[in-house]
Amino acid sequence: METREKILRAAAEMLAEDMAAKLSVRAVAARAGVSTGSLRFHFPTQRALQDSLLARIYAHLLPGDPIRDRTLPPRERLLNCLRQVLAPLGTNEDARTAWGTMYRTFIEPEPTEAVRTAYLGHEREAERRVEHWLTVLEEEGALPPGDHTRNVRFLLTVLNGLSVERALPTGGSVLVAETETLNAAVDHVLSTRPAPPAGPARP
Structure with a gap:
């Protein structure tokens, strides 16, 4: 779970810096300091990563979503x-x-x-x-x-x-x-x- 959190935190930081960021597996893994294999273990696809990140962001920003x-x-x-x-x-x-x-x-x-x-x-x-x-x-x-x-x-x-x-x-x-x-x-x-x-x- 610690690795998963590191990945989500890194992806969130990338979005905060550039809202047009594509969140590629390689870029997010590098930012999180984990291997691409480790990222793929927690998020098998780029969409799985984006979906998890969006759920986290909107749960925080829109608690009454x-x-x-x-x-x-x-x-x-x-x-x-x-x-x-x-x-x-x-x-x-x-x-x-x-x-x-x-x-x-x-x-x-x-x-x-x-x-x-x-x-x-x-x-x-x-x-x-x-x-x-x-x-x-x-x-x-x-x-x-x-x-x-x-x-x-x-x-x-x-x-x-x-x-x-x-x-x-x-x-x-x-x-x-x-x-x-x-x-x-x-x-x-x-x-x-x-x-x-x-x-x-x-x-």
Whole structure:
């Protein structure tokens, strides 16, 4: 257990220094001062390492993490997680301020390497957060095992679109339309199944 903790601590330090870090087995092992074989013993795959680290991070940062509230069904928990992301944007004025900051920070400036690196750090953190939600649901059997990359990207695209809508002028209730969109997004993700294997190639 001491070796496992050293590995998780090293991976957490790497993320703290660079949110875009890929956490390769070799790099984390070197940082932890253990062999790659030892790391593989505790974490057979890179994803196993990332999943364990994310669970540790979010258990610490979000002790009331909605995805772990098993008094609610998986669908409601995923909905609550998405709402939790949008909640800080508040009303139209707050959303406009948030998007104004985003524009001035990442869109208006020339796309230098520093700007790109800063944005990718934010993007990677968002991806890790959504990946954490889907991994928890997978562990419970609410989602099939497999790569969640497509669904992570889909949910982040939905959240980005809804956050822009909050900042734009509208004649109707943003929250009503937003709720409908979130429900549709969650239904889509929870109905996703792995693609069937390709059949034999035809001559």
